[in-house]
Amino acid sequence: xxxxxxxxxxxxxxxxxxxxxxxxxxxxxxxxxxxxxxxxxxxxxxxxxxxxxxxxxxxxxxxxxxxxxxxxxxxxxxxxxxxxxxxxxxxxxxxxxxxxxxxxxxxxxxxxxx
Amino acid sequence: xxxxxxxxxxxxxxxxxxxxxxxxxxxxxxxxxxxxxxxxxxxxxxxxxxxxxxxxxxxxxxxxxxxxxxxxxxxxxxxxxxxxxxxxxxxxxxxxxxxxxxxxxxxxx
Numbered sequence: 001x002x003x004x005x006x007x008x009x010x011x012x013x014x015x016x017x018x019x020x021x022x023x024x025x026x027x028x029x030x031x032x033x034x035x036x037x038x039x040x041x042x043x044x045x046x047x048x049x050x051x052x053x054x055x056x057x058x059x060x061x062x063x064x065x066x067x068x069x070x071x072x073x074x075x076x077x078x079x080x081x082x083x084x085x086x087x088x089x090x091x092x093x094x095x096x097x098x099x100x101x102x103x104x105x106x107x108x109x110x111x112x113x114x
Numbered sequence: 115x116x117x118x119x120x121x122x123x124x125x126x127x128x129x130x131x132x133x134x135x136x137x138x139x140x141x142x143x144x145x146x147x148x149x150x151x152x153x154x155x156x157x158x159x160x161x162x163x164x165x166x167x168x169x170x171x172x173x174x175x176x177x178x179x180x181x182x183x184x185x186x187x188x189x190x191x192x193x194x195x196x197x198x199x200x201x202x203x204x205x206x207x208x209x210x211x212x213x214x215x216x217x218x219x220x221x222x223x
Contacts, residue, residue, distance in 0.1 A: 032209065034210075034211070042215065043201060043213040043214060043215045043216050044157070044201070044211075044213045045213075046210060046211065046212075049209075049210060091154075093156050093157075095211075097209070101145075101205075101209060102147075102159060102162060103147075103159075103211060104159065105149075105156040105157045105158070105159075106156055107155065107156045108154075108155065108156040110154075
């Protein structure tokens with residue numbers, strides 16, 4: 001089956017620093033990657049959609065200057081949380097889809113901002 | 115707008131059958147997905163329906179009625195490891211997934 005990895009699996013950082021999260025599709029080419037955020041006991045909320053080689057499309061209410069997304073290749077997308085604050089602490093999950101359009105999810109990254 | 119409803123919690127007994135319902139009202143429809151999510155982990159794909167009817171995959175089956183905006187996930191021969199959150203998600207015409215809040219299923223022995 002399709003495998004998507006994320007790195008790191010968890011990260012703790014100080015307020016004001018930036019954190020980069022990587023999402024990789026390991027055995028297929030992901031034409032589209034999605035970034036979600038999930039707060040405790042809540043469902044996944046889509047943050048942005050990115051297609052390889054083009055700018056990401058952000059959902060309403062998501063600051064594009066704060067959450068920088070790069071999708072430079074068909075197997076890698078990165079999310080950078082800039083100047084992180086405690087309210088950015090959350091579970092960040094990426095998903096990738098290729099030809100089948102089914103989204104396969106990465107294992108998630110738990111971000112804690114102190 | 116987008117609205118997806120599913121029960122918050124359900125409890126069932128090991129070995130039994132449980133049905134988790136999902137109703138949706140979305141601006142576009144290009145398929146309905148069910149995912150399983152264990153606490154602290156990412157969702158795992160379970161099933162996909164785009165046409166009306168029942169899709170069966172082992173102990174899991176999923177049903178869709180597009181005219182009623184309704185789907186259900188049926189889990190048979192419940193096992194303790196099935197305790198998890200089950201997410202119903204509708205894909206809109208633009209390939210985005212809109213998730214329901216999830217149903218927490220507790221399987222008791």
